[in-house]
Amino acid sequence: MHEVVNDNQSPPKRPFIFYAIIALVVVMLLNALLFPTVMKQSVIEVGYDQFLDMIDSDQVKEVAYDESAGEFVFIAGESEDALGVYKTGIWPDDGQRLLQQLREHPDIKFSASIPTQANPLLSLIITWVLPILFFFLIGEVSYRWMRKRMNGQIPGGMGNAMSFGKSGAKIYVADEKTGVKFDDVAGQDEAKESLMEVVDFLHEPKKYAAIGAKLPKGVLLVGQPGTGKTLLAKAVAGEAGVPFFSISGSEFVEMFVGMGAAKVRDLFKQANEKAPCIVFIDEIDAIGQKRHAGEMGGNDEREQTLNQLLAEMDGFDGKKGVVLLAATNRPESLDPALLRPGRFDRRIPVELPDLQGRKSILLVHAKGVQMEGGINWDIIARATAGASGAELANIINEAALRAVREGRRSVTQEDLEESVETVIAGAQRKNAVILDQEKKIVAYHEIGHALVAAKQSNSAPVTKITIVPRTSGALGYTMQVDEGEHMLMSRKEILNKIATLTGGRSAEELVFGEDNMTTGASNDIEQATKLARALITRYGMTEEFDMVALETVQNQYLGADTSLACAADTASKIDERVVGIVKEAHEKARKILKENEAKLHELAACLLEKETMTGDEFMEVLNR
Numbered sequence: 001m002h003e004v005v006n007d008n009q010s011p012p013k014r015p016f017i018f019y020a021i022i023a024l025v026v027v028m029l030l031n032a033l034l035f036p037t038v039m040k041q042s043v044i045e046v047g048y049d050q051f052l053d054m055i056d057s058d059q060v061k062e063v064a065y066d067e068s069a070g071e072f073v074f075i076a077g078e079s080e081d082a083l084g085v086y087k088t089g090i091w092p093d094d095g096q097r098l099l100q101q102l103r104e105h106p107d108i109k110f111s112a113s114i115p116t117q118a119n120p121l122l123s124l125i126i127t128w129v130l131p132i133l134f135f136f137l138i139g140e141v142s143y144r145w146m147r148k149r150m151n152g153q154i155p156g157g158m159g160n161a162m163s164f165g166k167s168g169a170k171i172y173v174a175d176e177k178t179g180v181k182f183d184d185v186a187g188q189d190e191a192k193e194s195l196m197e198v199v200d201f202l203h204e205p206k207k208y209a210a211i212g213a214k215l216p217k218g219v220l221l222v223g224q225p226g227t228g229k230t231l232l233a234k235a236v237a238g239e240a241g242v243p244f245f246s247i248s249g250s251e252f253v254e255m256f257v258g259m260g261a262a263k264v265r266d267l268f269k270q271a272n273e274k275a276p277c278i279v280f281i282d283e284i285d286a287i288g289q290k291r292h293a294g295e296m297g298g299n300d301e302r303e304q305t306l307n308q309l310l311a312e313m314d315g316f317d318g319k320k321g322v323v324l325l326a327a328t329n330r331p332e333s334l335d336p337a338l339l340r341p342g343r344f345d346r347r348i349p350v351e352l353p354d355l356q357g358r359k360s361i362l363l364v365h366a367k368g369v370q371m372e373g374g375i376n377w378d379i380i381a382r383a384t385a386g387a388s389g390a391e392l393a394n395i396i397n398e399a400a401l402r403a404v405r406e407g408r409r410s411v412t413q414e415d416l417e418e419s420v421e422t423v424i425a426g427a428q429r430k431n432a433v434i435l436d437q438e439k440k441i442v443a444y445h446e447i448g449h450a451l452v453a454a455k456q457s458n459s460a461p462v463t464k465i466t467i468v469p470r471t472s473g474a475l476g477y478t479m480q481v482d483e484g485e486h487m488l489m490s491r492k493e494i495l496n497k498i499a500t501l502t503g504g505r506s507a508e509e510l511v512f513g514e515d516n517m518t519t520g521a522s523n524d525i526e527q528a529t530k531l532a533r534a535l536i537t538r539y540g541m542t543e544e545f546d547m548v549a550l551e552t553v554q555n556q557y558l559g560a561d562t563s564l565a566c567a568a569d570t571a572s573k574i575d576e577r578v579v580g581i582v583k584e585a586h587e588k589a590r591k592i593l594k595e596n597e598a599k600l601h602e603l604a605a606c607l608l609e610k611e612t613m614t615g616d617e618f619m620e621v622l623n624r
Contacts, residue, residue, distance in 0.1 A: 043073070043085045051088050060108050171245055171274075180234040186364045187357030187389060188228055194348045195219070195236050202240040202276050202321055216345035217313055218324040220284075222331045223350030224557040226390030229327035232350065233280040236325065243277040245270065249286030252305045260287065260305030268312045268322075276321025284326040288334045306335060313343045329557040352388055355381055355485040361389050365396040370410040379413075382481050383420050383463070395419045421464075421479075426471035434469065440608060441508060442467045442476045445520055447603045448507025449478040450618055451596060452589045453500040458493050463615040465607060475520065491541045494531055499585040499592075501528040506589040507600060532581040536574055537564070544577060 046054075054060050054076050061083065063074040077083035182192050201208055201215040208215065221229040237244035245267065252260040271279050287305045313324065326344065328334065338344060353361055359381040366375075384392060396411075398419035403411045434442075450462045460480035467476035480500075489497075505521040533551075540547035550570065551562045564571050593600055599622060606621055607613055 043087055045087050048088055051086070054086075055105060055108070058105070058107070060105070063108055171243055171270075180231065180238040182235050182239055184364065185228055185231055185235050186360035187353030188232065188350055189357075191221070191232055191348050191350050192235075194346065195232060198236055198323055199239045202242055202278075202323070205276070205321055215321075215323065217342065218326065218344035219346045219348060220331070220339070220344040221325065221327040221348050221350050222557065223329065224352060224388060225329055226388035227350045227352060228389045229350050230280075230282055231389075233278070233325045233327065236323075237278045237280075240276070240278065242321070243274045245277060245279045247279075247281055249281055249283045249288070252287050253302060260301050261308035264305060264308040264312055271322050277323075279322065279324045281324070281326045283328060284338075285328045285330045285333050288326075288328075288338045290333060290335045306338070310337055310343065330555060332554070332556070352386060353392075355385075358384055358387065358392060361392045362396065365393045366411075369396060369400050372410045372412045375411075375413055375416065380416050380420060382483070383417070383479070385482070385485075387423075391423060395423050398422050421470075425474050425477055429469040429471055432469040434475065438475075439467060440604075441512065441518055442520065443604045443607045444507045444511050444600070445504040445518075446476045446478050447600060447607055448503040448505075448510075448589070448593060449500055449524075450503075451600055451603065451622075452503030452506070452592050453478070453480060453496075454619070454622060455592045455596065456496045456499065458490070459496045459500060461615060462618055464612070465618060466612040467607060468611055474523075491535070491539075494535050494539075494541070495581070495585060498528045498531050498582060499588045501525075501531075502582070502586040503589045503593065506586060506593050510590065510593050510597065511600070511604075528582055528585065529578060532578045532585075533574070535581065536577055538562070542577060544573065550574060 051060075051072070051074070059076040059078055061075045061077070063072060065071075066073055066087075072088040074086050074088075075083055076086055182196075185192060198215065198219065205215075221232060223229055233246075234244065247267065252263050267279065271277055287302055287309065289302070289306075291303055291306070324344075331339075331347070339347070359377050362377055362380060380395070384395065387395070395416070396419075399411045399415040402415045402418060402422075403409075406415075408415075446465050446467060450465050453459045453462055460482045462478060463481045464479040465476075469475050470477070501524040502521075504524055505517060508517050508521070535541045536545060537550035538553070540549075550566045551564045554561045554563060564574075566574070603618065603621055606617075610617075
């Protein structure tokens with residue numbers, strides 16, 4: 001896409017005459033105040049008699065002797081305003097009378113030298129021309145600097161103050177060569193299908209007008225960060241080949257009340273002038289949050305900006321082909337008036353990609369990277385369950401960087417698998433020094449996870465076990481990858497997962513004793529507790545509470561924070577049930593490990609020797 005620079009503010013004419021007049025006045029003042037009159041007069045040669053008479057009449061003020069020329073130079077005049085520079089000619093050999101006469105006048109000042117007038121042309125240049133040029137140059141530089149500062153081209157400038165009401169939206173014009181197309185967006189087939197109607201309308205608006213159909217005025221893209229909402233908006237503009245206005249919601253929020261509303265008006269004015277076009281507002285929740293009655297500051301800048309946006313969306317004609325796209329990852333915080341039909345008519349979820357979607361995304365980002373033949377993309381796609389498009393792009397880039405570090409010119413399967421682990425658990429800490437006893441504990445801990453998972457049905461198979469420390473702080477980890485894509489989890493699968501999470505601590509207790517259990521299970525405990533609580537409060541999988549929602553989910557796309565929605569005594573019962581579920585899973589894990597204690601020791605010894613085991617190696621030792 002090409003960015004179009006549209007400067008709506010014509011620069012004012014340069015005030016050349018203004019600067020010239022100021023420079024002239026300043027130079028005249030400097031000449032009058034700083035340069036004495038004596039420097040502007042020529043040197044006058046007089047005879048000795050006249051010189052002596054001027055001494056007697058107290059006209060001589062200052063005298064100096066020029067040894068190189070053999071003459072006196074003196075300043076004299078009848079008044080302070082009529083002083084001049086004189087010289088006496090060659091000094092006579094019998095100058096005793098003159099010396100005596102000078103001594104008789106103590107008011108006369110003797111100097112080392114008397115300043116004399118320089119070359120008239122040089123004096124003109126120094127005292128008039130150069131100061132004028134200097135002040136003109138200073139004025140011109142100051143003028144240019146102030147223009148850039150007021151236009152916001154200099155950080156910390158007054159761009160906002162001098163561009164009141166200007167939207168500041170970036171305008172892109174897409175063409176066939178540089179525009180982002182739907183082919184560049186993978187893993188979002190449903191979202192692309194919904195947006196194809198927008199593109200088709202922009203191509204053939206008469207087809208829709210003939211039947212009386214109207215294009216949705218606004219399309220809201222919602223989803224987790226990194227799923228490709230902005231990329232989809234650019235792809236719509238690229239497919240339609242129309243101007244694309246891009247602005248962030250935070251850019252409407254100004255220090256001065258009313259400026260955000262003025263920016264909204266200017267944005268829609270420009271969009272109507274360039275119709276058909278697409279206006280994209282990223283992170284619209286910055287200005288579209290719910291309004292709350294009764295709060296102080298209800299008439300603040302953000303609310304005025306929202307009100308203006310609502311009015312503009314009601315006012316513009318959808319038949320012109322102005323389409324408003326917006327993106328957010330906090331749809332629950334948006335004002336209901338913004339989401340009603342007639343404004344944002346269509347809401348398109350941009351979810352995390354599934355297995356086939358992840359594979360497609362990996363292939364799109366691998367186009368510009370030198371890849372070795374025979375890459376098994378299915379393995380990488382299965383290992384990255386829950387990853388967004390941005391994370392998958394980062395995995396490809398990390399693999400390319402690893403290949404460069406290793407001195408190769410193409411990316412291998414090993415690079416991709418290692419990059420998955422780097423993104424998930426961090427890079428390897430090759431220089432980390434771990435005590436042998438701690439290394440042994442970590443080995444038993446990870447084998448405990450793997451062994452409990454392998455001995456349970458409906459558990460994801462183990463694909464890798466390692467005790468190599470990672471920069472995320474993990475001293476080791478066990479990776480489980482499902483063969484296919486599972487959208488649902490049964491109660492048995494959840495309980496098995498909780499038991500697998502407790503397997504690490506159970507192995508430590510069995511081998512080293514309860515008094516020697518370590519802090520390495522902290523993350524396992526957190527995940528197990530969260531799963532057990534969700535099983536009760538969100539999934540309704542217990543007899544005590546049945547199918548009752550006991551907590552609400554907030555910020556679905558930003559961490560999915562939860563808060564209990566029940567009485568205090570009910571919350572206490574929930575806590576007791578959570579403890580019971582985790583205890584049962586813990587007992588189950590200890591029982592499995594006790595029954596397979598010999599294999600536990602054998603697998604731990606193998607892991608200590610190799611430091612990293614694949615799923616196949618683990619199963620081979622387990623089954624022999």
